[in-house]
Amino acid sequence: VDVEVNVEPGVPPIPAEVAATLYRVAEAALSGFDVQSAGKSAKISVSSLDGTVRMEVTRDGPGSNVSAMETSDLARAGLAMVRNRVLLAGGRMEIDNAPNGEIRVLAELRMLRAAS
Secondary structure, three states, rough: EEEEEEEEEOOOOOOOHHHHHHHHHHHHHHHHHHHHHOOOOOEEEEEEEOOOOEEEEEEEOOOOOOOHHHHHHHHHHHHHHHHHHHHHOOOOOEEEOOOOEEEEEEEEEOOOOOOO
16 A cells, blocks of 8 residues: 655644554554455645644545445454554543545644643
């Protein structure tokens, strides 16, 4: 699978713990895509706004659909694990089908910790 990575200009350095979580999201998404899709390419896009980093991982191709990915035990377990990791870090994660038929895994995490 060919993977294209795009980082929007202006994304500040991402703290190590946030970067590690995003890495795991991308890893689980790409592994889940491999389990069920015949698509030949994937795309990882990273952007930021107001202290939040956003990463979208998409996969094209025939058979690319969320329900097929979520019925695979391997994909479901990996995605559930990283979803919990994202939620524990105070972020959010979505898995859905884009209108063009791509599968999209979206993760958003704060780069800044609230003052304590």
